[in-house]
Amino acid sequence: MTTRVAVFGAGGRMGSTVCRAVAAEPGLELVAAIDPHHAGLDLRQVAGVEGSGLQVLRDPAGIGSVEPDVAVDFTRIDAARENLQWCATSGVHAVVGTTGFSDDDLERLRATFTSSNCFIAPNFAVGAVLMMRFAELAAPYFETAEIIELHHDKKVDAPSGTAMLTAERMARASGDWGKDPTEQEVLPGARGGAGPADIRIHSVRLRGLVAHQEVLLGTTGQSLSIRHDSYERTSFMPGVMLAVKAVADRPGVTVGLDTLLGI
Ligand code: NAP
Numbered sequence: 237m238t239t240r241v242a243v244f245g246a247g248g249r250m251g252s253t254v255c256r257a258v259a260a261e262p263g264l265e266l267v268a269a270i271d272p273h274h275a276g277l278d279l280r281q282v283a284g285v286e287g288s289g290l291q292v293l294r295d296p297a298g299i300g301s302v303e304p305d306v307a308v309d310f311t312r313i314d315a316a317r318e319n320l321q322w323c324a325t326s327g328v329h330a331v332v333g334t335t336g337f338s339d340d341d342l343e344r345l346r347a348t349f350t351s352s353n354c355f356i357a358p359n360f361a362v363g364a365v366l367m368m369r370f371a372e373l374a375a376p377y378f379e380t381a382e383i384i385e386l387h388h389d390k391k392v393d394a395p396s397g398t399a400m401l402t403a404e405r406m407a408r409a410s411g412d413w414g415k416d417p418t419e420q421e422v423l424p425g426a427r428g429g430a431g432p433a434d435i436r437i438h439s440v441r442l443r444g445l446v447a448h449q450e451v452l453l454g455t456t457g458q459s460l461s462i463r464h465d466s467y468e469r470t471s472f473m474p475g476v477m478l479a480v481k482a483v484a485d486r487p488g489v490t491v492g493l494d495t496l497l498g499i
Contacts, residue, residue: 240267241480242304242328244319246292247274249390250310250333250469252283257473258308259285264480267302268293270319296322306480309334312392317341324348329483331476332356335397346489355483357493358397360475364449365493367464368402371451374460375409378453382428386440386448394439395429398449401492406451407433446471 241258245251246269258266266288269279275294279285282292293299296307296319306329309316313336323330324345329352337345337356345354359365375381385399407413413433421427428438447466452459466472475493482496 238263238265239306239480239484240265240302240304242268242270242296242299242302242307244270244296244307244309244315245311245334246279247271247277247282248310250472251308253469253473254308254310254476255279255283255285257470257477258480259288261477264477266290267304268296268299270294270296270298296326304328306331306483308332308476308480313337320345320354321348323352323354324350327351330354331479331483333358333360333472333476336393337397342489342491349489353483353486354489355479355486356489356491357475357479358401359447360472360479360493361447361464361466362475362493362497363464363471364398364447364466365475365497365499367449367451367462368398368405369494369499370462371402371453372405372409374451374453374462375406376412378455378460379412379414380454381406381413382436382438382452383431384438384440384450384452386442386445386450388445388447389441389443391441394441395431395437396439396447396449398447399437399439400431402449402451403431403433403435403437406435407431 258264270293272294274282274292277292279290308331309319310333316334383399385396428436431437450463
């Protein structure tokens with residue numbers, strides 16, 4: 237059976253990569269592409285997808301009778317909230333990579349997704365999922381930890397969803413963290429943002445980067461560095477394809493690719 241897929245944010249860096257991946261994936265059919273700022277353009281121009289014959293739609297109202305089974309969203313948090321509302325009321329499963337959802341957002345989504353399912357992952361790269369798991373395993377053996385996340389210079393939210401989730405998981409894995417020794421922050425922000433359990437998160441934005449993160453853990457006389465690098469947006473696609481194929485069997489709202497990988 238073919239799964240019919242719509243893509244929100246089809247003109248974006250991630251959305252256009254998702255369009256190409258869906259078009260090339262056996263068992264999936266790209267049936268709609270939505271992006272208000274590229275509306276009316278041929279998907280070939282916008283995302284380099286050959287032969288689909290699709291025009292980019294302004295909003296999901298234009299989907300009409302196409303009836304996707306799954307919609308993928310890589311947009312911005314405010315747009316994603318609206319798109320997900322449409323998915324829930326239309327009975328379309330959602331796969332979401334957009335970052336910036338709060339706990340309140342997740343609560344609302346749990347109440348909203350009753351007739352279709354929603355799968356959210358702040359990071360669809362398998363290596364990043366392993367990095368978070370390794371950081372969580374290491375946490376109880378170290379008293380100090382800092383997270384440095386590094387992204388391209390167009391990323392609009394900080395810190396990244398991956399950095400926040402990593403800190404949350406490390407904070408849950410250990411309650412024994414040293415106090416920040418800083419008495420005077422000469423330059424405000426020099427010690428980064430205080431995440432869960434006061435784990436400091438530092439956000440670097442640099443032209444040329446894609447998505448990278450280093451977790452540093454220290455204890456007496458030794459440190460451990462766990463680093464993951466996504467050099468290309470294609471690194472996220474196997475995870476996105478896995479979620480698109482799995483979401484129909486995951487009732488309600490599921491968060492994190494680890495739930496599909498069993499790690
Ligand atoms: P981007 O290039 O800015 O793409 C976002 C696209 O969504 C833009 O084309 C934007 O149009 C469009 N858009 C805005 N409002 C929309 C709406 N209501 N409906 C449909 N499309 C809309 O950003 P990106 O680098 O692709 O990243 C997108 C999101 O994915 C970010 O939240 C990022 O953090 C996240 N991300 C997640 C992962 C993961 O593995 N989970 C990996 C990478 C990135 P305009 O630019 O014209 O506004």
